[in-house]
Amino acid sequence: MRLYWKYVWILFKSQMQYRASFWLLTLGQCLTPLAVFAGLYFLFERFGQIRGWSFPEVAVCFAVIHTAFAITECFARGFDLFSTMVGQGEFDRVLVRPRGTILQVLGSKFEFARAGRLLQSLLVLFFALSSLTIEWTPLKTVTLILMISCGVFIFTGIFILAATFCFWTIQGLEVVHILTDGGKEMAQYPLNIYQKWVARFFTFVIPFGCINYLPLMYILDKTEGNGILYMLAPTAGIIFLLPCLLVWNIGVRHYRSTGS
Amino acid sequence: MRMYWSVFKLRLYNGLQYRSAALAGIVTQFFWGFIAIMVFEAFYSQALSQPPMSLPELISYIWLKQAFLILVILWLRDSELSDLITSGNIAYDLCRPSGIYNFWYAKLLAQRLSGAALRCSPILIISFFLPHPYRLMSPPDSFAFWLFIISLLLGLLLVTAISMLIYISVFATLSPSGSFLMFAVLGEFLSGMIVPIPLLPQWLQQILYALPFHFTADFPFRVYSGHIPASEALVGIGIQMIWLAVLFVVGKWLMSRALRNIVVQGG
Amino acid sequence: MITVRGLHKTFRVAKRSTGLGQAVKALFHREYKAIEALKDISFSIEPGEIVGYIGPNGAGKSTTIKVMSGILVPDSGICSIMGYTPWEQRVSYVKHIGVVFGQRSQLWWDVPVIDSFELLRDIYKVPETEYQSNLSLLTETLDLQELLGIPVRQLSLGQRMRCEIAASLLHSPSVLFLDEPTIGLDAMSKIAVRRFIQTINAERGVTVILTTHDMSDIEALASRIILIGKGRLLHDGSLQGLRSQFSTRKVITADYRTCHRPLAIPGAAILSWSPERAQFSINTGEIVVSEVLAALSSQVELLDVTIDGQPIEDLIIQLYKEHQLS
The missing domain is CATH 3.30.70 (Alpha-Beta Plaits)
Structure with a gap:
């Protein structure tokens, strides 16, 4: 862990070498979700609600998923850009060093400009939560933290899966955006507005529903029956990450037998 | 002219080499299309008043957007070009016997056309045969269809001219990703790619109609569904041409200024 | 020290098609062919040797280096380096080796060289006293004093290569793999790099395995050469031996x-x-x-x-x- 922060520190120094570019990027990163959020706002202004969900409620959904995504993009960017790492043969370098591959890939990139996106998402979260009347309990606060942190696990898992593909082919990786960007886009609304099969896929296969829709029902007191299940739903994110790590190890083994 | 044709052929050939990339692109476009449609379906299902665009019109809008995405998005980036600028290798292109503005314009246009050549027809065909609520409807009459084709092509020329401005701005910022991010986010919103313009509030619509972005995507897609009637469409096509002329002139002027600065720096 | 016996490695490579028609065909079907990168490669190297590993492009040089540095797993054969099998005990093995890929950098591009060195110290868990003594020795022999505070991107190729080699020696490895260490260097820098390789070999007894296309590197450094072509071992012995045998x-x-x-x-x-x-x-x-x-x-x-x-x-x-x- 200490080593990871060393990696981060050296990357921070690197990025500070290009200050103008850094600020431009931060600003741009801040604007991206803002444009999407503005779109959301205008749609609610026209339609009022979406299947019984009000604007601030959907905004919480939106903010949780965007915060989780922003954090993941900050620190797991190394996996996101892994195809270039393999393409340039830099992964060989990782293999001749006496440390785990995951830690080294995580440490290879850290984009501070993404903090702009994080800041913006947190602002939306704050705004949305304050315009709702929620009776806060310690359990609800824990749930909110679980939602975001487990969201990070899910996105990291997907990034790792996508990176693992690079060991076989660097073509057609675009399709992975269905899971990352697509998942983010989709889970910014409560899942029950979609067709059943979509909602099921994003609850049981890639558990985006478990980190915002289900626990959000608990926070908003919309649950029927046992609330604990709803509250603990985000832990599905941890369960999701485990097989991803396994697949990564298979990928590394494949790379070491083909060298491609 | 022959040079432009060979630029295009090279691009198309490169695109074909990446077999799975094209397939993955199509799958992705479909996925995005379905999400967008489902979200709007949910909004429409309990709408209190009649929205200014019917659901079938909106669905056609979304499928056209997905099919022609590469033609109309602003954030399509040619890293070769931006690298030329930041690395200073632009000197090579300055030695070419053609104007640099025209050459780059052709390159960017070719990138869009070759990308779309592979992707648009599968999406159009499949979305045309989807079951009822998700279907891409056919245009009201053949006249609307031809107007759509003309406005789409003009929109393509327009978006390429706008993206030239982004590349020119790289001369100043020296940060291609920064420039693209700023322009792309704004452009995407302003051209109605996030929310179709008729669904936005009145005051915002009026601003957007006065800008060129709306003519790159929103306008042709609504001409197709007949949401913009033929008479208005003809006027719109005229405005597209005026914008195109303006952007060409401005682009060439800015380019020559940027290049002059480079020569001074290098001197 | 190093024993390699009967290494085999075969790659499957997709045939690149030419022409537009072929490219369309490749959308649906792709042909592969097997390439034997290594065929029955055997040799052994004693501690403290400098061995030049030479051959034309595509001969299997870098495949061998990748196998010996634990990156690639061969199809069959034995490789034992300091008692380790590189591809099986990767993490514990690579602590004892240093690798320099001449065409790629292991230093962080935008920060001063010393920062990269310190991060490498942490990656290899080098004890502070050992790190300090290695650093001062390397700084002295390689004449790095002025370079340490400069960001890597501002170094010339020759300066950078000296820093690269120093970086791969910070953890006092026993074996050093140099993959084309003089590629692209001017004559002066080449001589400096060669002299340095000789020095660390003589003073610290580091075993050096070096691939190169530059025969003057070999003449200056390697008492022994291993020549391979198309994946097969063609000659193993001294340069003079090769001369008298063929010349x-x-x-x-x-x-x-x-x-x-x-x-x-x-x-x-x-x-x-x-x-x-x-x-x-x-x-x-x-x-x-x-x-x-x-x-x-x-x-x-x-x-x-x-x-x-x-x-x-x-x-x-x-x-x-x-x-x-x-």
Whole structure:
């Protein structure tokens, strides 16, 4: 862990070498979700609600998923850009060093400009939560933290899966955006507005529903029956990450037998 | 002219080499299309008043957007070009016997056309045969269809001219990703790619109609569904041409200024 | 120290299609062919040796280096380095080796060199005292003092290569793999890098395995060369051994006082002749040089004689031809 922060520190120094570019990027990163959020706002202004969900409620959904995504993009960017790492043969370098591959890939990139996106998402979260009347309990606060942190696990898992593909082919990786960007886009609304099969896929296969829709029902007191299940739903994110790590190890083994 | 044709052929050939990339692109476009449609379906299902665009019109809008995405998005980036600028290798292109503005314009246009050549027809065909609520409807009459084709092509020329401005701005910022991010986010919103313009509030619509972005995507897609009637469409096509002329002139002027600065720096 | 026996490695490579029609076809079907990168490679290396590992592009040099540094797993064969099998105990093994890929950088591009060194210290968990003594030794021998505070991107290629090599020695490895360490360097920098490799080999007993295309690297550094081509081992031994085995052709150029009578030397072929100068080619297996000189001086009044051996590059090309590898 200490080593990871060393990696981060050296990357921070690197990025500070290009200050103008850094600020431009931060600003741009801040604007991206803002444009999407503005779109959301205008749609609610026209339609009022979406299947019984009000604007601030959907905004919480939106903010949780965007915060989780922003954090993941900050620190797991190394996996996101892994195809270039393999393409340039830099992964060989990782293999001749006496440390785990995951830690080294995580440490290879850290984009501070993404903090702009994080800041913006947190602002939306704050705004949305304050315009709702929620009776806060310690359990609800824990749930909110679980939602975001487990969201990070899910996105990291997907990034790792996508990176693992690079060991076989660097073509057609675009399709992975269905899971990352697509998942983010989709889970910014409560899942029950979609067709059943979509909602099921994003609850049981890639558990985006478990980190915002289900626990959000608990926070908003919309649950029927046992609330604990709803509250603990985000832990599905941890369960999701485990097989991803396994697949990564298979990928590394494949790379070491083909060298491609 | 022959040079432009060979630029295009090279691009198309490169695109074909990446077999799975094209397939993955199509799958992705479909996925995005379905999400967008489902979200709007949910909004429409309990709408209190009649929205200014019917659901079938909106669905056609979304499928056209997905099919022609590469033609109309602003954030399509040619890293070769931006690298030329930041690395200073632009000197090579300055030695070419053609104007640099025209050459780059052709390159960017070719990138869009070759990308779309592979992707648009599968999406159009499949979305045309989807079951009822998700279907891409056919245009009201053949006249609307031809107007759509003309406005789409003009929109393509327009978006390429706008993206030239982004590349020119790289001369100043020296940060291609920064420039693209700023322009792309704004452009995407302003051209109605996030929310179709008729669904936005009145005051915002009026601003957007006065800008060129709306003519790159929103306008042709609504001409197709007949949401913009033929008479208005003809006027719109005229405005597209005026914008195109303006952007060409401005682009060439800015380019020559940027290049002059480079020569001074290098001197 | 290093024992390699019977290494085999086969890759499956997709055939790149040419032409638009072929490219469309490849959308649906792709053909593969198997390439044998390594065929029964065996050798062993003693501690403290400097071994030049040479061969043309695609010969299997970097595949071998990748196997020996634990990156690649071979199809079959044994490789034992300091008691480790590189691909099986990767993490514990790589602590004992240093690798320099000449065409890639292991230093962080935008920060001062010393920052990269410190991060490497943490990656390899080098104890502080060991790190400090290594650093001062390396700084001294490589003359790095002024370079340590400069961001890598501002270094020249030669300066950067010195820093790269230093970086891979911070954790005091016993084996150093250098993959084309002098590629792209100017003559001065090449000499500096070579001298440094000799120094660390002599002072710290580091075993060095070096691949290169530059034969002068080999002549300056390696007492032993291993030559491979198309995945097979062609020669393992000293450079002189290679010379005497294959280089039997010598060119003798003689200048003499004007003589209009053509020369005739038994056992030597005349390459060119003029009244003042003649060139002969001989095969040292058939005739010794002194006999040729004796015959020459009996026929003309010699002013100057030069004897040229075959340059090493020619020698290797000849070797490839002999194995039908060109």
